[in-house]
Amino acid sequence: MSLQRPKGTQDHLPDGSPKLRADLSASAFSHVTRTAARVLERGGAQWMETPLFEYADLVQRGVGSSTDIVRKEMFTVTYAGEHGGYILRPEGTAGIVRAYLENGLKQLPSPLKLWTHGPMFRAENVQQGRLRQFHQVDYEVIGSALSLVDAEAIWLMVQVVQELGLTGARIKLGSVGDPADRERYDAYLRQLFTPHAERLSADSQDRLTRNPMRILDSKSKDDQALIVELGVEPMLNFLGEEASAHFQEVRGHLEAWGVPYDLDPSIVRGLDYYRRTAWELHHQGVGAKSALGGGGRYDGLAKELGGPETPAVGWAFGIERLLIAMDAEGLKWPLTAGPLVYVAALDAEQVDPAARVALGIRAVARAEFAYRALKPGNVFREAERRTAVYAALIGSEEAGRGSVMLKHLSSGVQREVPVAELNALLLSDLFSEMPSPDSAPTPPALETR
Numbered sequence: 001m002s003l004q005r006p007k008g009t010q011d012h013l014p015d016g017s018p019k020l021r022a023d024l025s026a027s028a029f030s031h032v033t034r035t036a037a038r039v040l041e042r043g044g045a046q047w048m049e050t051p052l053f054e055y056a057d058l059v060q061r062g063v064g065s066s067t068d069i070v071r072k073e074m075f076t077v078t079y080a081g082e083h084g085g086y087i088l089r090p091e092g093t094a095g096i097v098r099a100y101l102e103n104g105l106k107q108l109p110s111p112l113k114l115w116t117h118g119p120m121f122r123a124e125n126v127q128q129g130r131l132r133q134f135h136q137v138d139y140e141v142i143g144s145a146l147s148l149v150d151a152e153a154i155w156l157m158v159q160v161v162q163e164l165g166l167t168g169a170r171i172k173l174g175s176v177g178d179p180a181d182r183e184r185y186d187a188y189l190r191q192l193f194t195p196h197a198e199r200l201s202a203d204s205q206d207r208l209t210r211n212p213m214r215i216l217d218s219k220s221k222d223d224q225a226l227i228v229e230l231g232v233e234p235m236l237n238f239l240g241e242e243a244s245a246h247f248q249e250v251r252g253h254l255e256a257w258g259v260p261y262d263l264d265p266s267i268v269r270g271l272d273y274y275r276r277t278a279w280e281l282h283h284q285g286v287g288a289k290s291a292l293g294g295g296g297r298y299d300g301l302a303k304e305l306g307g308p309e310t311p312a313v314g315w316a317f318g319i320e321r322l323l324i325a326m327d328a329e330g331l332k333w334p335l336t337a338g339p340l341v342y343v344a345a346l347d348a349e350q351v352d353p354a355a356r357v358a359l360g361i362r363a364v365a366r367a368e369f370a371y372r373a374l375k376p377g378n379v380f381r382e383a384e385r386r387t388a389v390y391a392a393l394i395g396s397e398e399a400g401r402g403s404v405m406l407k408h409l410s411s412g413v414q415r416e417v418p419v420a421e422l423n424a425l426l427l428s429d430l431f432s433e434m435p436s437p438d439s440a441p442t443p444p445a446l447e448t449r
Protein backbone atom coordinates (compact mmCIF):
# COMPACT_ATOMS: atom_id res chain seq x y z
CA MET A 1 0.00 0.00 0.00
CA SER A 2 1.35 3.40 -0.97
CA LEU A 3 1.24 6.24 1.55
CA GLN A 4 1.75 8.78 -1.21
CA ARG A 5 -0.87 10.96 -2.78
CA PRO A 6 -1.02 10.86 -6.60
CA LYS A 7 1.45 13.10 -8.41
CA GLY A 8 0.16 16.62 -8.95
CA THR A 9 -2.35 16.54 -6.11
CA GLN A 10 -2.23 18.21 -2.72
CA ASP A 11 -3.77 17.68 0.67
CA HIS A 12 -5.36 20.74 2.19
CA LEU A 13 -4.20 20.62 5.76
CA PRO A 14 -5.58 21.80 9.09
CA ASP A 15 -4.18 24.83 10.89
CA GLY A 16 -0.96 24.23 12.77
CA SER A 17 0.21 21.39 10.48
CA PRO A 18 3.99 21.24 10.16
CA LYS A 19 5.41 22.94 7.05
CA LEU A 20 2.11 24.61 6.28
CA ARG A 21 2.18 26.96 3.27
CA ALA A 22 -0.76 29.00 2.11
CA ASP A 23 -1.47 26.76 -0.88
CA LEU A 24 -1.67 23.72 1.42
CA SER A 25 -3.77 25.36 4.10
CA ALA A 26 -7.44 24.44 4.25
CA SER A 27 -8.09 27.71 6.12
CA ALA A 28 -6.38 29.75 3.43
CA PHE A 29 -8.46 27.96 0.79
CA SER A 30 -11.66 28.70 2.56
CA HIS A 31 -10.57 32.33 3.06
CA VAL A 32 -10.31 32.64 -0.74
CA THR A 33 -13.63 30.98 -1.48
CA ARG A 34 -15.43 32.98 1.21
CA THR A 35 -13.95 36.23 -0.07
CA ALA A 36 -15.02 35.28 -3.61
CA ALA A 37 -18.50 34.41 -2.33
CA ARG A 38 -18.86 37.82 -0.71
CA VAL A 39 -17.65 39.79 -3.72
CA LEU A 40 -19.47 37.75 -6.37
CA GLU A 41 -22.76 37.45 -4.52
CA ARG A 42 -22.77 41.19 -3.88
CA GLY A 43 -22.34 41.48 -7.63
CA GLY A 44 -25.49 39.42 -8.20
CA ALA A 45 -23.93 36.00 -8.86
CA GLN A 46 -25.64 32.86 -7.64
CA TRP A 47 -23.84 29.74 -6.48
CA MET A 48 -24.24 26.55 -8.47
CA GLU A 49 -22.45 23.21 -8.81
CA THR A 50 -22.02 20.72 -11.61
CA PRO A 51 -20.64 17.17 -11.52
CA LEU A 52 -16.90 16.56 -11.27
CA PHE A 53 -17.15 14.31 -14.30
CA GLU A 54 -18.96 14.88 -17.59
CA TYR A 55 -19.43 13.00 -20.83
CA ALA A 56 -16.20 13.16 -22.82
CA ASP A 57 -17.87 14.61 -25.90
CA LEU A 58 -19.12 17.62 -23.92
CA VAL A 59 -15.57 18.47 -22.88
CA GLN A 60 -14.11 17.75 -26.32
CA ARG A 61 -16.63 19.99 -28.05
CA GLY A 62 -16.69 22.59 -25.30
CA VAL A 63 -12.99 23.06 -24.67
CA GLY A 64 -11.99 22.30 -28.27
CA SER A 65 -10.40 19.28 -29.89
CA SER A 66 -7.21 21.13 -30.87
CA THR A 67 -6.38 22.31 -27.35
CA ASP A 68 -3.62 20.78 -25.23
CA ILE A 69 -6.25 20.10 -22.58
CA VAL A 70 -8.26 17.78 -24.84
CA ARG A 71 -5.33 16.29 -26.75
CA LYS A 72 -2.96 15.58 -23.88
CA GLU A 73 -4.38 16.34 -20.48
CA MET A 74 -7.76 14.68 -20.08
CA PHE A 75 -8.30 12.25 -17.25
CA THR A 76 -10.70 9.71 -18.68
CA VAL A 77 -12.76 7.59 -16.35
CA THR A 78 -12.50 4.01 -17.49
CA TYR A 79 -15.99 3.33 -18.67
CA ALA A 80 -16.65 3.04 -22.37
CA GLY A 81 -20.19 4.40 -22.46
CA GLU A 82 -22.25 5.46 -25.41
CA HIS A 83 -20.89 9.02 -25.27
CA GLY A 84 -17.29 7.86 -25.51
CA GLY A 85 -16.79 7.64 -21.77
CA TYR A 86 -16.40 10.19 -19.03
CA ILE A 87 -13.84 12.87 -18.34
CA LEU A 88 -12.86 14.39 -15.04
CA ARG A 89 -13.71 18.03 -15.73
CA PRO A 90 -10.65 20.07 -16.75
CA GLU A 91 -12.54 23.35 -16.28
CA GLY A 92 -15.97 24.58 -15.23
CA THR A 93 -17.43 26.52 -18.14
CA ALA A 94 -18.55 23.67 -20.41
CA GLY A 95 -20.36 21.98 -17.51
CA ILE A 96 -22.09 25.19 -16.43
CA VAL A 97 -23.29 25.96 -19.96
CA ARG A 98 -24.48 22.35 -20.30
CA ALA A 99 -26.40 22.72 -17.02
CA TYR A 100 -27.81 26.10 -18.12
CA LEU A 101 -29.18 24.57 -21.31
CA GLU A 102 -30.32 21.28 -19.80
CA ASN A 103 -32.17 22.86 -16.86
CA GLY A 104 -33.88 25.70 -18.73
CA LEU A 105 -32.04 28.39 -16.76
CA LYS A 106 -32.75 30.77 -19.65
CA GLN A 107 -36.05 31.46 -17.90
CA LEU A 108 -34.28 33.13 -14.98
CA PRO A 109 -33.63 36.89 -15.12
CA SER A 110 -31.06 37.60 -17.81
CA PRO A 111 -28.13 37.88 -17.90
CA LEU A 112 -27.73 35.10 -15.37
CA LYS A 113 -24.66 35.40 -13.17
CA LEU A 114 -23.37 32.15 -11.75
CA TRP A 115 -20.35 31.18 -9.72
CA THR A 116 -18.83 28.03 -8.41
CA HIS A 117 -15.59 26.70 -7.05
CA GLY A 118 -14.11 23.24 -6.91
CA PRO A 119 -11.49 20.83 -8.17
CA MET A 120 -10.50 20.61 -11.84
CA PHE A 121 -8.31 17.94 -13.38
CA ARG A 122 -5.62 18.20 -16.05
CA ALA A 123 -2.84 15.65 -16.57
CA GLU A 124 -0.11 18.28 -16.94
CA ASN A 125 3.62 18.21 -16.29
CA VAL A 126 3.71 18.95 -12.62
CA GLN A 127 5.63 21.94 -11.28
CA GLN A 128 5.15 24.77 -8.81
CA GLY A 129 1.62 26.09 -9.39
CA ARG A 130 0.89 23.46 -12.06
CA LEU A 131 -1.06 20.57 -10.62
CA ARG A 132 -3.15 17.69 -11.88
CA GLN A 133 -5.92 18.35 -9.43
CA PHE A 134 -6.22 22.07 -8.84
CA HIS A 135 -9.05 24.31 -7.74
CA GLN A 136 -10.78 27.18 -9.45
CA VAL A 137 -13.16 29.92 -8.51
CA ASP A 138 -15.30 30.32 -11.62
CA TYR A 139 -17.70 33.13 -12.57
CA GLU A 140 -19.97 33.04 -15.61
CA VAL A 141 -22.54 35.51 -17.00
CA ILE A 142 -24.87 33.95 -19.52
CA GLY A 143 -27.32 35.78 -21.77
CA SER A 144 -25.80 39.14 -22.71
CA ALA A 145 -23.49 40.26 -25.50
CA LEU A 146 -22.99 43.76 -24.04
CA SER A 147 -19.49 45.05 -23.44
CA LEU A 148 -20.60 46.36 -20.05
CA VAL A 149 -20.99 42.74 -18.91
CA ASP A 150 -17.41 41.90 -19.93
CA ALA A 151 -16.15 44.96 -18.06
CA GLU A 152 -18.17 44.09 -14.94
CA ALA A 153 -16.78 40.52 -15.05
CA ILE A 154 -13.22 41.88 -15.14
CA TRP A 155 -14.04 44.35 -12.36
CA LEU A 156 -15.33 41.49 -10.18
CA MET A 157 -12.20 39.41 -10.80
CA VAL A 158 -10.00 42.35 -9.81
CA GLN A 159 -12.20 43.05 -6.81
CA VAL A 160 -11.83 39.48 -5.43
CA VAL A 161 -8.08 39.75 -5.72
CA GLN A 162 -8.06 43.20 -4.09
CA GLU A 163 -10.25 42.07 -1.20
CA LEU A 164 -7.72 39.30 -0.57
CA GLY A 165 -5.15 42.07 -0.19
CA LEU A 166 -3.10 41.29 -3.32
CA THR A 167 -1.54 44.38 -4.84
CA GLY A 168 0.75 42.91 -7.51
CA ALA A 169 -1.78 41.31 -9.87
CA ARG A 170 -2.30 42.83 -13.33
CA ILE A 171 -4.91 42.23 -16.01
CA LYS A 172 -3.60 41.56 -19.53
CA LEU A 173 -6.41 42.38 -21.88
CA GLY A 174 -6.86 41.51 -25.53
CA SER A 175 -9.42 40.28 -28.03
CA VAL A 176 -9.47 37.13 -30.15
CA GLY A 177 -12.11 38.59 -32.45
CA ASP A 178 -15.15 37.05 -34.10
CA PRO A 179 -14.96 33.70 -35.96
CA ALA A 180 -14.44 35.42 -39.34
CA ASP A 181 -11.59 37.48 -37.86
CA ARG A 182 -10.03 34.32 -36.46
CA GLU A 183 -10.30 32.65 -39.86
CA ARG A 184 -8.45 35.55 -41.49
CA TYR A 185 -5.80 35.46 -38.78
CA ASP A 186 -5.40 31.68 -39.02
CA ALA A 187 -4.98 31.98 -42.81
CA TYR A 188 -2.35 34.69 -42.28
CA LEU A 189 -0.47 32.55 -39.75
CA ARG A 190 -0.57 29.48 -42.02
CA GLN A 191 0.80 31.47 -44.90
CA LEU A 192 3.53 32.92 -42.71
CA PHE A 193 4.64 29.73 -40.95
CA THR A 194 4.18 27.08 -43.65
CA PRO A 195 7.44 27.90 -45.51
CA HIS A 196 9.26 27.50 -42.16
CA ALA A 197 7.26 24.53 -40.89
CA GLU A 198 10.31 22.29 -40.50
CA ARG A 199 11.78 24.76 -37.98
CA LEU A 200 8.73 24.49 -35.72
CA SER A 201 8.54 22.02 -32.82
CA ALA A 202 6.54 18.85 -33.49
CA ASP A 203 3.69 20.24 -31.40
CA SER A 204 3.60 23.48 -33.35
CA GLN A 205 3.73 21.66 -36.70
CA ASP A 206 0.59 19.93 -35.55
CA ARG A 207 -0.89 23.28 -34.44
CA LEU A 208 -0.17 24.72 -37.86
CA THR A 209 -2.81 22.45 -39.35
CA ARG A 210 -5.26 22.30 -36.46
CA ASN A 211 -5.12 25.72 -34.78
CA PRO A 212 -2.23 27.96 -35.89
CA MET A 213 -2.90 30.67 -33.28
CA ARG A 214 -1.79 28.24 -30.59
CA ILE A 215 1.75 28.33 -32.06
CA LEU A 216 2.06 31.79 -30.49
CA ASP A 217 1.52 30.22 -27.06
CA SER A 218 4.25 27.59 -27.61
CA LYS A 219 6.66 26.96 -24.75
CA SER A 220 9.45 26.00 -27.19
CA LYS A 221 12.30 28.56 -27.32
CA ASP A 222 12.88 27.85 -31.02
CA ASP A 223 9.22 28.46 -31.82
CA GLN A 224 9.32 31.73 -29.89
CA ALA A 225 12.51 32.77 -31.73
CA LEU A 226 10.84 32.08 -35.09
CA ILE A 227 7.78 34.11 -34.04
CA VAL A 228 10.05 37.09 -33.34
CA GLU A 229 12.08 36.54 -36.53
CA LEU A 230 8.97 36.47 -38.70
CA GLY A 231 7.57 39.60 -37.01
CA VAL A 232 4.17 38.01 -36.54
CA GLU A 233 1.38 40.59 -36.41
CA PRO A 234 -0.90 40.36 -33.37
CA MET A 235 -4.51 39.14 -33.48
CA LEU A 236 -5.66 42.62 -32.51
CA ASN A 237 -4.67 43.92 -35.97
CA PHE A 238 -7.14 41.46 -37.52
CA LEU A 239 -10.25 42.43 -35.57
CA GLY A 240 -13.29 43.18 -37.72
CA GLU A 241 -15.35 46.32 -37.16
CA GLU A 242 -17.77 44.82 -34.66
CA ALA A 243 -15.22 43.01 -32.51
CA SER A 244 -13.05 46.10 -32.59
CA ALA A 245 -15.90 48.37 -31.46
CA HIS A 246 -16.80 45.90 -28.70
CA PHE A 247 -13.20 45.85 -27.51
CA GLN A 248 -12.99 49.65 -27.43
CA GLU A 249 -16.18 49.73 -25.36
CA VAL A 250 -14.81 47.24 -22.83
CA ARG A 251 -11.64 49.33 -22.51
CA GLY A 252 -13.71 52.49 -22.14
CA HIS A 253 -15.72 51.03 -19.23
CA LEU A 254 -12.59 49.80 -17.46
CA GLU A 255 -10.89 53.14 -17.87
CA ALA A 256 -13.97 54.99 -16.61
CA TRP A 257 -14.03 52.75 -13.51
CA GLY A 258 -10.31 53.08 -12.89
CA VAL A 259 -9.54 49.38 -13.41
CA PRO A 260 -5.88 49.19 -14.43
CA TYR A 261 -4.92 46.78 -17.22
CA ASP A 262 -2.14 46.18 -19.72
CA LEU A 263 -3.01 45.75 -23.35
CA ASP A 264 -2.00 42.32 -24.70
CA PRO A 265 -2.54 42.50 -28.49
CA SER A 266 -1.58 38.88 -29.07
CA ILE A 267 -3.33 37.12 -26.20
CA VAL A 268 -3.85 33.39 -26.78
CA ARG A 269 -6.03 31.46 -24.40
CA GLY A 270 -5.72 27.70 -23.93
CA LEU A 271 -9.37 26.97 -24.73
CA ASP A 272 -11.05 27.19 -28.13
CA TYR A 273 -14.40 28.67 -27.14
CA TYR A 274 -13.29 32.29 -26.82
CA ARG A 275 -14.56 35.11 -28.98
CA ARG A 276 -13.86 38.81 -28.69
CA THR A 277 -12.71 39.90 -25.21
CA ALA A 278 -10.06 37.66 -23.63
CA TRP A 279 -7.84 38.37 -20.65
CA GLU A 280 -5.52 36.91 -18.08
CA LEU A 281 -4.56 37.95 -14.59
CA HIS A 282 -0.81 37.76 -13.90
CA HIS A 283 1.36 38.09 -10.82
CA GLN A 284 5.12 38.09 -10.52
CA GLY A 285 5.08 35.71 -7.57
CA VAL A 286 3.56 32.99 -9.77
CA GLY A 287 5.93 33.52 -12.69
CA ALA A 288 5.45 35.13 -16.08
CA LYS A 289 4.28 31.97 -17.86
CA SER A 290 1.57 31.04 -15.40
CA ALA A 291 -1.55 33.09 -15.06
CA LEU A 292 -3.41 33.53 -11.80
CA GLY A 293 -6.59 33.51 -13.78
CA GLY A 294 -8.09 33.91 -17.20
CA GLY A 295 -11.35 34.51 -18.92
CA GLY A 296 -13.18 35.85 -21.90
CA ARG A 297 -16.33 35.95 -23.96
CA TYR A 298 -17.59 32.66 -25.37
CA ASP A 299 -20.70 33.51 -27.41
CA GLY A 300 -20.43 30.37 -29.55
CA LEU A 301 -20.21 27.72 -26.85
CA ALA A 302 -23.92 27.12 -26.15
CA LYS A 303 -24.56 26.55 -29.88
CA GLU A 304 -21.52 24.28 -30.15
CA LEU A 305 -23.02 22.15 -27.37
CA GLY A 306 -26.35 21.87 -29.18
CA GLY A 307 -28.25 24.81 -27.65
CA PRO A 308 -29.42 28.10 -29.13
CA GLU A 309 -27.01 30.95 -29.81
CA THR A 310 -26.37 32.38 -26.33
CA PRO A 311 -23.83 35.11 -25.61
CA ALA A 312 -21.78 34.65 -22.45
CA VAL A 313 -18.62 35.74 -20.72
CA GLY A 314 -16.73 34.51 -17.66
CA TRP A 315 -13.47 33.79 -15.92
CA ALA A 316 -11.76 31.47 -13.51
CA PHE A 317 -8.76 31.77 -11.28
CA GLY A 318 -6.64 29.02 -9.79
CA ILE A 319 -6.91 29.03 -6.01
CA GLU A 320 -3.47 27.42 -5.52
CA ARG A 321 -1.82 30.04 -7.70
CA LEU A 322 -3.63 32.82 -5.89
CA LEU A 323 -2.34 31.46 -2.60
CA ILE A 324 1.21 31.32 -3.97
CA ALA A 325 0.85 34.98 -4.92
CA MET A 326 -0.50 35.78 -1.43
CA ASP A 327 2.49 34.00 0.10
CA ALA A 328 4.82 36.00 -2.14
CA GLU A 329 3.24 39.21 -0.82
CA GLY A 330 3.40 37.95 2.78
CA LEU A 331 -0.38 38.13 3.19
CA LYS A 332 -2.05 36.27 6.07
CA TRP A 333 -5.41 34.60 6.22
CA PRO A 334 -7.79 34.37 9.19
CA LEU A 335 -8.42 31.03 10.87
CA THR A 336 -11.52 29.42 9.39
CA ALA A 337 -13.31 28.59 12.58
CA GLY A 338 -12.67 31.80 14.52
CA PRO A 339 -11.26 32.23 18.02
CA LEU A 340 -11.35 29.27 20.36
CA VAL A 341 -12.24 28.90 24.03
CA TYR A 342 -10.71 25.80 25.59
CA VAL A 343 -12.72 24.51 28.57
CA ALA A 344 -11.32 22.00 31.07
CA ALA A 345 -12.25 20.50 34.41
CA LEU A 346 -9.70 20.35 37.20
CA ASP A 347 -11.26 17.27 38.78
CA ALA A 348 -13.22 14.28 37.54
CA GLU A 349 -16.62 15.43 38.91
CA GLN A 350 -16.45 18.63 36.88
CA VAL A 351 -15.75 16.98 33.49
CA ASP A 352 -19.42 16.78 32.55
CA PRO A 353 -20.29 20.30 33.84
CA ALA A 354 -17.26 21.65 31.92
CA ALA A 355 -18.51 19.93 28.77
CA ARG A 356 -21.90 21.61 29.31
CA VAL A 357 -20.22 25.00 29.65
CA ALA A 358 -18.40 24.39 26.37
CA LEU A 359 -21.62 23.35 24.62
CA GLY A 360 -23.23 26.56 25.89
CA ILE A 361 -20.37 28.73 24.61
CA ARG A 362 -20.90 27.27 21.14
CA ALA A 363 -24.00 29.49 20.86
CA VAL A 364 -21.61 32.43 20.38
CA ALA A 365 -18.10 31.10 19.73
CA ARG A 366 -15.94 28.10 19.00
CA ALA A 367 -15.42 25.98 22.09
CA GLU A 368 -13.63 22.72 22.78
CA PHE A 369 -13.46 20.84 26.04
CA ALA A 370 -11.03 18.38 27.63
CA TYR A 371 -12.51 14.89 27.80
CA ARG A 372 -10.92 14.24 31.18
CA ALA A 373 -9.73 16.29 34.16
CA LEU A 374 -6.41 18.12 33.70
CA LYS A 375 -3.96 19.91 35.95
CA PRO A 376 -3.96 23.70 35.35
CA GLY A 377 -0.53 23.60 33.66
CA ASN A 378 -1.78 20.96 31.24
CA VAL A 379 -4.95 22.95 30.51
CA PHE A 380 -2.85 25.92 29.41
CA ARG A 381 -0.53 23.74 27.36
CA GLU A 382 -3.43 22.04 25.56
CA ALA A 383 -5.16 25.40 25.02
CA GLU A 384 -2.02 26.94 23.54
CA ARG A 385 -1.44 23.94 21.25
CA ARG A 386 -4.88 24.65 19.84
CA THR A 387 -4.10 28.37 19.57
CA ALA A 388 -7.06 29.09 21.85
CA VAL A 389 -7.67 32.71 22.81
CA TYR A 390 -9.15 31.80 26.20
CA ALA A 391 -8.91 28.89 28.62
CA ALA A 392 -11.86 28.34 30.98
CA LEU A 393 -11.05 26.23 34.05
CA ILE A 394 -13.62 24.64 36.33
CA GLY A 395 -12.67 23.24 39.70
CA SER A 396 -15.07 22.29 42.49
CA GLU A 397 -14.90 25.80 43.99
CA GLU A 398 -15.81 27.55 40.75
CA ALA A 399 -18.51 24.94 40.14
CA GLY A 400 -19.94 25.61 43.62
CA ARG A 401 -20.22 29.31 42.73
CA GLY A 402 -21.66 28.61 39.25
CA SER A 403 -18.64 30.18 37.57
CA VAL A 404 -15.46 29.45 35.62
CA MET A 405 -11.94 30.83 35.86
CA LEU A 406 -11.40 32.51 32.51
CA LYS A 407 -7.84 33.23 31.41
CA HIS A 408 -6.89 35.28 28.39
CA LEU A 409 -3.89 33.31 27.21
CA SER A 410 -1.73 35.86 25.41
CA SER A 411 -2.02 38.54 28.12
CA GLY A 412 -2.23 36.18 31.10
CA VAL A 413 -5.13 38.23 32.55
CA GLN A 414 -7.67 36.06 34.36
CA ARG A 415 -10.77 36.39 36.46
CA GLU A 416 -13.69 34.36 37.70
CA VAL A 417 -16.77 34.81 35.51
CA PRO A 418 -20.28 33.53 36.33
CA VAL A 419 -21.36 31.00 33.69
CA ALA A 420 -24.49 33.09 33.12
CA GLU A 421 -22.34 36.06 32.04
CA LEU A 422 -19.78 34.11 30.07
CA ASN A 423 -21.29 34.34 26.59
CA ALA A 424 -21.96 38.06 26.81
CA LEU A 425 -18.37 38.68 27.84
CA LEU A 426 -16.96 36.42 25.12
CA LEU A 427 -19.16 38.05 22.52
CA SER A 428 -17.99 41.55 23.37
CA ASP A 429 -14.34 40.52 23.65
CA LEU A 430 -13.86 37.98 20.92
CA PHE A 431 -15.82 39.64 18.23
CA SER A 432 -15.23 43.31 18.94
CA GLU A 433 -12.44 42.87 16.43
CA MET A 434 -12.01 39.60 14.58
CA PRO A 435 -8.53 38.41 15.56
CA SER A 436 -6.12 37.29 12.90
CA PRO A 437 -3.81 34.30 13.57
CA ASP A 438 -1.10 36.56 14.86
CA SER A 439 -3.08 39.16 16.77
CA ALA A 440 -5.15 37.93 19.69
CA PRO A 441 -7.64 40.48 21.04
CA THR A 442 -6.87 42.33 24.24
CA PRO A 443 -9.46 41.62 26.93
CA PRO A 444 -10.89 44.98 28.07
CA ALA A 445 -13.72 43.37 30.00
CA LEU A 446 -11.27 41.31 32.04
CA GLU A 447 -8.95 44.18 32.76
CA THR A 448 -11.52 46.70 33.92
CA ARG A 449 -12.38 44.81 37.11
Ligand code: HAM
Pocket residue numbers: 090091092093122124129130131132134135136138139140270271291292293294295296298313314315316317318319320321
Ligand atom coordinates in the same frame (compact mmCIF):
# COMPACT_ATOMS: atom_id res chain seq x y z
P1 HAM B 1 -7.89 28.54 -17.79
O1 HAM B 1 -7.05 29.71 -18.21
O2 HAM B 1 -7.64 27.26 -18.46
O3 HAM B 1 -9.38 29.00 -18.00
O4 HAM B 1 -7.74 28.31 -16.24
C1 HAM B 1 -7.99 29.37 -15.34
C2 HAM B 1 -6.96 29.32 -14.22
O5 HAM B 1 -6.94 28.05 -13.61
C3 HAM B 1 -5.53 29.54 -14.67
O6 HAM B 1 -5.24 30.90 -14.87
C4 HAM B 1 -4.76 28.97 -13.51
O7 HAM B 1 -4.68 29.88 -12.43
C5 HAM B 1 -5.64 27.81 -13.08
N1 HAM B 1 -5.07 26.57 -13.62
C6 HAM B 1 -5.24 26.06 -14.86
N2 HAM B 1 -4.54 24.91 -14.98
C7 HAM B 1 -3.91 24.71 -13.80
C8 HAM B 1 -3.04 23.69 -13.28
N3 HAM B 1 -2.70 22.63 -14.01
N4 HAM B 1 -2.60 23.81 -12.01
C9 HAM B 1 -2.95 24.87 -11.24
N5 HAM B 1 -3.76 25.85 -11.67
C10 HAM B 1 -4.24 25.78 -12.93
C11 HAM B 1 -10.46 28.20 -17.74
O8 HAM B 1 -10.40 27.17 -17.13
C12 HAM B 1 -11.76 28.80 -18.21
N6 HAM B 1 -12.85 27.84 -17.91
C13 HAM B 1 -12.03 30.14 -17.59
C14 HAM B 1 -13.29 30.75 -18.05
C15 HAM B 1 -14.48 30.76 -17.40
N7 HAM B 1 -13.49 31.32 -19.21
C16 HAM B 1 -14.75 31.70 -19.31
N8 HAM B 1 -15.38 31.34 -18.22
